Amino acid sequence: MKAAACWLLMLVCLAGCTDQRVLEKMGFIRTISFDVAGQDNANMLKVTISIPKSSQNESIVYTTVAHSSKQARAVFDRQNDRRLVNGQIRQILFGEALAKQGIWKHLDATMRDPSVGIHAHVVVAEGDTEKMLSRKYPQGGTAGEYIDNLLRAESATRDIPHANLHTFIRDYYDDGIEPVATILKETPSSLLIDGVALFKKDKYVARVPAADKMYFGLLRDSVDTGELNMDDIRMGKESLPVSLSYIHSRRKIRFSSVKGLTAGTPLKVTIHLRIRGSLLEFYGGEALDNAANQKKLEAGMSRYVEEKCNALIALMQQNKTDSIGIGQHVRNAMKYASWRQLEWDDTFSKADITVRADVKIKDIGKLTRS
Amino acid sequence: MKFRIAKMLLRLLAAPQSQATSSAPPSSPDDRATLERTLHELNDCMDLVHRKFPSNGMDVVYFAYLVGNDDLYRDIIQPFSNATVQEAAARLACLPYTEVQNSNVCIDGILEGMAAIFLKGKAYLIRIDEAEGRSIAQSETETVISGPHDGFVENLEQNLSVLRRRIKSSHLKTIELPVGEISKTNVVLAYLEGIANPDFVEALKERIKSVEIDSVMDANMFVQLIDENPNSVFPQFLTTERPDAVASKILGGRIAGFVDGSPSVFCSPTSFFDFFSSPDDYYQRWLLGTSLRILRLVGFLITICFTAFYVSITTFHYEMIPHTMLLNLTESRSRVPFPPLIEALLMETTIELLREAGARLPTKIGQTIGIVGGIVIGQAAVQAGFTSNILIIAVATSAIASFVIPSYIMSASLRLIRFGLIILAGVLGNLGLLMGIGFVIIHLAGITNLGTSYLTPLAPFNAGDVLDTFVRGPFWALRKRPSIVKSSNRTRNKMRR
Numbered sequence: 088m089k090a091a092a093c094w095l096l097m098l099v100c101l102a103g104c105t106d107q108r109v110l111e112k113m114g115f116i117r118t119i120s121f122d123v124a125g126q127d128n129a130n131m132l133k134v135t136i137s138i139p140k141s142s143q144n145e146s147i148v149y150t151t152v153a154h155s156s157k158q159a160r161a162v163f164d165r166q167n168d169r170r171l172v173n174g175q176i177r178q179i180l181f182g183e184a185l186a187k188q189g190i191w192k193h194l195d196a197t198m199r200d201p202s203v204g205i206h207a208h209v210v211v212a213e214g215d216t217e218k219m220l221s222r223k224y225p226q227g228g229t230a231g232e233y234i235d236n237l238l239r240a241e242s243a244t245r246d247i248p249h250a251n252l253h254t255f256i257r258d259y260y261d262d263g264i265e266p267v268a269t270i271l272k273e274t275p276s277s278l279l280i281d282g283v284a285l286f287k288k289d290k291y292v293a294r295v296p297a298a299d300k301m302y303f304g305l306l307r308d309s310v311d312t313g314e315l316n317m318d319d320i321r322m323g324k325e326s327l328p329v330s331l332s333y334i335h336s337r338r339k340i341r342f343s344s345v346k347g348l349t350a351g352t353p354l355k356v357t358i359h360l361r362i363r364g365s366l367l368e369f370y371g372g373e374a375l376d377n378a379a380n381q382k383k384l385e386a387g388m389s390r391y392v393e394e395k396c397n398a399l400i401a402l403m404q405q406n407k408t409d410s411i412g413i414g415q416h417v418r419n420a421m422k423y424a425s426w427r428q429l430e431w432d433d434t435f436s437k438a439d440i441t442v443r444a445d446v447k448i449k450d451i452g453k454l455t456r457s
Numbered sequence: 458m459k460f461r462i463a464k465m466l467l468r469l470l471a472a473p474q475s476q477a478t479s480s481a482p483p484s485s486p487d488d489r490a491t492l493e494r495t496l497h498e499l500n501d502c503m504d505l506v507h508r509k510f511p512s513n514g515m516d517v518v519y520f521a522y523l524v525g526n527d528d529l530y531r532d533i534i535q536p537f538s539n540a541t542v543q544e545a546a547a548r549l550a551c552l553p554y555t556e557v558q559n560s561n562v563c564i565d566g567i568l569e570g571m572a573a574i575f576l577k578g579k580a581y582l583i584r585i586d587e588a589e590g591r592s593i594a595q596s597e598t599e600t601v602i603s604g605p606h607d608g609f610v611e612n613l614e615q616n617l618s619v620l621r622r623r624i625k626s627s628h629l630k631t632i633e634l635p636v637g638e639i640s641k642t643n644v645v646l647a648y649l650e651g652i653a654n655p656d657f658v659e660a661l662k663e664r665i666k667s668v669e670i671d672s673v674m675d676a677n678m679f680v681q682l683i684d685e686n687p688n689s690v691f692p693q694f695l696t697t698e699r700p701d702a703v704a705s706k707i708l709g710g711r712i713a714g715f716v717d718g719s720p721s722v723f724c725s726p727t728s729f730f731d732f733f734s735s736p737d738d739y740y741q742r743w744l745l746g747t748s749l750r751i752l753r754l755v756g757f758l759i760t761i762c763f764t765a766f767y768v769s770i771t772t773f774h775y776e777m778i779p780h781t782m783l784l785n786l787t788e789s790r791s792r793v794p795f796p797p798l799i800e801a802l803l804m805e806t807t808i809e810l811l812r813e814a815g816a817r818l819p820t821k822i823g824q825t826i827g828i829v830g831g832i833v834i835g836q837a838a839v840q841a842g843f844t845s846n847i848l849i850i851a852v853a854t855s856a857i858a859s860f861v862i863p864s865y866i867m868s869a870s871l872r873l874i875r876f877g878l879i880i881l882a883g884v885l886g887n888l889g890l891l892m893g894i895g896f897v898i899i900h901l902a903g904i905t906n907l908g909t910s911y912l913t914p915l916a917p918f919n920a921g922d923v924l925d926t927f928v929r930g931p932f933w934a935l936r937k938r939p940s941i942v943k944s945s946n947r948t949r950n951k952m953r954r
Contacts, residue, residue, distance in 0.1 A: 095877075095880070106773075107772050107773060107796075108772070108773055108774075108775055109771065109772055109790075109796060109797065110771045110772075110775055110778075110783075110786060110787055110790050110797070111787050111790040111791040111793075113775055113787075115775065115783065115787075117780070139784060140784075141784045141785075141787050141788035141791070142784075142788075143784050172775065172776075174775055174776025175775065175776060175778075175780055175783060177780065202774075202775075202776040203776070204776060235780075
């Protein structure tokens with residue numbers, strides 16, 4: 088009993104003796120951006136942070152030029168009246184120029200803090216990150232909230248692959264796949280998702296334009312929902328735009344024997360895409376309730392998807408970055424020792440990759456011609 | 458030291474009386490029951506009546522306020538007032554008059570409400586007592602929506618009659634054991650022969666006999682004298698005021714204990730999860746019963762953890778709060794001058810004050826307390842910057858969740874544990890909270906009741922029992938009696954679906 092009383096007394100007296108982070112005494116960084124400092128101080132880093140105020144519509148933005156993110160942090164801490172913490176970071180923005188140099192050391196510094204969650208998006212920003220964060224947007228709220236909602240809405244429809252801190256780091260460390268990130272571009276009135284940045288390790292090497300990001304999504308993974316906009320589908324003699332909604336796709340990767348890959352035998356890969364969707368937008372002249380016409384249209388769409396995907400793969404091969412994870416499948420088919428010997432980047436860039444798309448129309452909507 | 462002396466004294470006091478009650482050996486001449494001895498023992502009792510019958514020289518002694526007038530007239534006044542000595546002696550030789558030899562038996566009988574008759578140097582006892590007490594009414598602490606609305610009362614005989622009416626079986630056995638050296642309270646164990654484990658009955662009997670105390674006032678008090686972990690915060694015997702619950706416990710192979718003067722009846726062996734089931738679960742469809750059970754277990758988690766979790770995340774783990782809520786919470790918290798731990802302890806204490814005040818006050822004033830408490834705590838405290846509004850929600854939710862638990866005693870225990878967890882959470886955050894929960898689980902696993910584990914059927918695990926613990930399975934699936942009772946006759950339901 089006495090011992091219990093002692094413990095209780097000790098606990099009460101010790102409350103507050105540890106590393107507390109009492110809510111109202113913290114400044115929560117929501118967005119952090121890294122950029123190169125400009126021409127005159129080439130080795131320096133420009134760091135910007137945005138802290139939302141509790142009124143929700145305003146935020147405090149600090150910018151400084153420093154040698155490292157920790158140094159910048161010290162400068163911010165000297166300015167802010169609350170202790171700055173990382174736990175509520177939702178976006179990590181990298182300027183385009185910095186992303187091309189490599190972003191790992193900055194990501195690493197953020198990730199090491201155990202309080203940083205997996206929800207932080209990794210974004211490549213085209214434009215001045217400081218301006219992006221300090222601007223007011225007509226969409227309301229702070230810049231951080233706007234970016235957050237924008238990315239969430241977009242990745243919910245699987246238009247862009249999930250690119251948060253967790254997936255980025257996983258793909259960075261994993262063999263046979265390279266990380267990707269979302270590209271944000273500033274326009275006079277808003278921010279715009281402008282494609283997908285392809286990384287090779289931590290260096291930004293190529294971009295998938297916004298119009299093609301859905302095809303990239305199909306190649307990278309199975310997709311459960313989304314929309315395919317196709318410009319000119321050949322259907323008989325006419326060429327017309329078609330849009331396929333609520334698509335559902337499954338990706339299958341087949342490849343030739345992995346024997347002799349290390350000796351330099353080229354790899355043959357076939358990617359099967361099985362796509363099903365509703366045809367809700369169609370401007371063609373021919374009746375769609377005709378099975379033969381539907382077949383023609385499906386064949387045209389399949390060919391179109393194949394062309395688009397082949398172009399994307401050519402882009403990746405050119406940059407020697409396997410962003411869609413073919414390497415993972417190849418790795419799983421061989422012994423780890425031989426995988427270690429294999430120069431996957433070269434093998435990938437020389438591989439003969441074909442895409443076989445199988446697009447089927449699930450339904451054509453409510454209207455039929457009678 | 459003091460305790461030991463008291464115990465010895467008690468034992469000394471107990472010695473002659475326990476001898477008297479346990480047996481009636483051929484009495485030596487000096488403790489024969491005589492009128493003089495009886496009157497001497499009971500002198501200075503103004504409610505004692507000594508009545509003489511001149512026609513036959515008979516003496517009758519009884520307590521005026523313990524006997525019923527109708528019985529007195531029927532069994533004593535009417536038959537004996539004009540009887541001759543021979544007639545009276547002949548009548549006394551028949552039942553229900555019983556001859557007693559020992560003086561102590563005679564005096565105990567008078568104290569229990571019998572009348573003692575002395576005729577020609579012989580003593581007889583006749584039971585003419587009248588049951589005083591309220592009539593059978595619904596229990597106020599355990600109410601059900603549908604199902605029987607009767608409840609036990611203070612009178613032991615009345616309670617046993619209610620039970621007998623529910624279980625009309627010759628196997629329903631009752632053992633009477635007097636407890637309390639001065640109060641001589643009767644404790645009755647009821648069980649079904651052939652279904653209840655005889656070892657448990659023996660063990661419980663032994664334990665009740667070993668109780669040495671001056672008096673017992675209530676079953677909830679009595680079970681604290683016979684449980685195996687007297688320092689634990691958890692109640693170890695399920696007590697209930699509902700006859701249907703007790704009958705079903707007995708039919709399930711448990712032993713029920715009635716304490717005279719108490720409307721609560723204790724059941725043994727009890728597991729922790731018995732406190733979370735209500736008779737209502739069985740009177741509703743099984744899917745509803747199941748969801749109610751699950752709801753109560755959720756209520757259990759909320760009541761012990763919710764406020765502690767609030768303290769832990771506002772003090773240490775800001776990163777766990779959703780961003781949209783974070784800003785509101787920060788704004789609300791920024792007006793509060795206390796750290797979250799103090800804030801939470803203050804509010805929890807206030808709620809406990811309100812609850813205790815409500816329990817002590819008459820119902821009519823209790824309502825005022827509710828309104829005052831609701832306004833003061835709900836609005837003024839937040840507006841005055843005394844607490845944050847999210848804490849009000851946490852405290853109120855955990856208070857409400859604690860009332861979901863059917864057993865009042867269990868819910869009071871859980872509320873106390875909450876304070877410990879809040880302090881741990883305020884000192885060590887989620888680590889402290891989990892450590893606290895770990896301590897509670899270790900403690901629960903260590904508790905036994907008649908040697909059975911308190912956490913049955915979780916540890917030791919029994920898949921069949923789970924169907925009637927965390928969920929309330931359909932009746933066709935509840936074929937066996939619970940494993941905790943270690944019954945030799947486990948099948949209770951032979952019906953095919």
